[in-house]
Amino acid sequence: MTTIAIAGFGKIARDQHLPALRENRNFELTAIASRNATLEGVDNHPDLESLLAAVPALDAVALCTPPQVRYTQAVATIEAGKHVLLEKPPGVSLSEVEDLIRRAEQKGVTLFATWHAREAAGVEKAREWLSTRRVTAVDIQWREDVRQWHPGQQWVWEPGGLGVFDPGINALSIVTRILPEAFFLREATLEVPENCQSPIGATLEFTDVNDTPIHADFDWRQTGPQTWQITVETEDGKLVLDSGGSQLSIDGERIIDGEDIEYAGLYQRFAELIRAGRSDVDVAPFRHVADAFLLGRRQSVEPFIE
Known part of the structure; x- marks a missing residue:
């Protein structure tokens, strides 16, 4: 069994990582590193540095901290000889992630950049x-x-926090997986609150080698029911992924209406990678976000008030 710790015990770690680990027989959660939270029944530490020093026999760490601090933590974990699971996004820059890939390969540990x-x-x-x-x-x-x-959570509005691309990258992770052709950003508009550094809304226009129009609309201001939908028109009919990908319809017929299995699947994949001695770091969704910040026109909008 692989012993694992969680670094960063916020909402996502508590709601998603913790239940997934408790249901996975491949892992034993033995420690938490968090400045503001603890978990009964495991070792608790105020930071990752003290955790790594106190639990040398640990096998792996799931990094659920904000992306702005994750590179330094991942380097420390890799250098300690531990396998690393990165919450999305995998970092704040492509250069950071590329360096982590190199370090993990040199150290002989698994690095898994997750797209739940x-x-x-x-x-x-x-x-x-x-x-x-x-x-x-x-x-x-x-x-x-x-x-x-x-x-x-103020970090989402700071440089590297991604703003609306924090959820939008989930859509991009699905589309980069399901579309048969690679696609590329042509133009984007980023709506940035006057008091923030990252966008609260974004409109993106992509295309592929066949000039297929690919439109994306990301918004962080929707109240009430949330919208997570991808519609794909083909020469043979229309496919719709709804509810974040858990529901699939083809030509109006519901094919799949699944339950929430995303994080269970991530930890199953992490276990498989560790056993095989491999890493999995696909940066395609992250690259599209970087392109949006590179090519997007910034449009100032009203301040964000919590």
């Missing part, structure tokens, strides 16, 4: 169905209420 939305119930079936079809148009609608998912 790819584990949603309908995603792989969608990929299979689209793999033999010509895509003619794609529409992505990804709208959330930031106050619900990141209450009081």
Whole structure:
């Protein structure tokens, strides 16, 4: 059994990582590193440095801290000879992630950059169905209420916090998985609150080698029911992934209506990678976000008030 610790015990770690680990027989959660939270029944430490020093026999660490501090933590964990699971996004820059790949390979440990939305119930079936079809148009609608998912978390508005791309990258992780052709950003508009450094809304226009129009609309201001929908038009019919990918319909017929299995799938994959002595670091979704910040026009909007 692989012993594992969680660094950063916030909402996502408590709601998603903890239950997934408790249900996975490949792992034993033995420690937590967090400045503000503790967990009964395991060793608790105020930071990752003290955790690594106190628990030398630890096998792996799941880094659930904000991306701005994750590179230094990942380096320390890798140098200590531990396997590393990175919450999304894998860092604040592509250069950081590339260096982590090199370090993990040199040290002989597993590095897993996770994209939990790819584990949603309908995603792989969608990929299979689209793999033999010509895509003619794609529409992505990804709208959330930031106050619900990141209450009081200022880091999401700072450089490296990604703003609305924190959820939007989930949509990009699905689309980069299911579409049969690579696609590229052509233009983008980023709506940035006057008192923030990262966008609260974004509109993106992509295309592929076949000039297929791929439109994405990300917004962090939606109240009430949340919208996580991807519609793919093909020459042979229309595919819709809804509820973040857990529901799949083709030509109006519901094919899959699955439960929340995303983080269970991540830890199953992490266990497989550790056994095989391999890493999995796909930066395609992150690269699209970097392109948006590089090519996007900034539009100032009203201040964000928590």
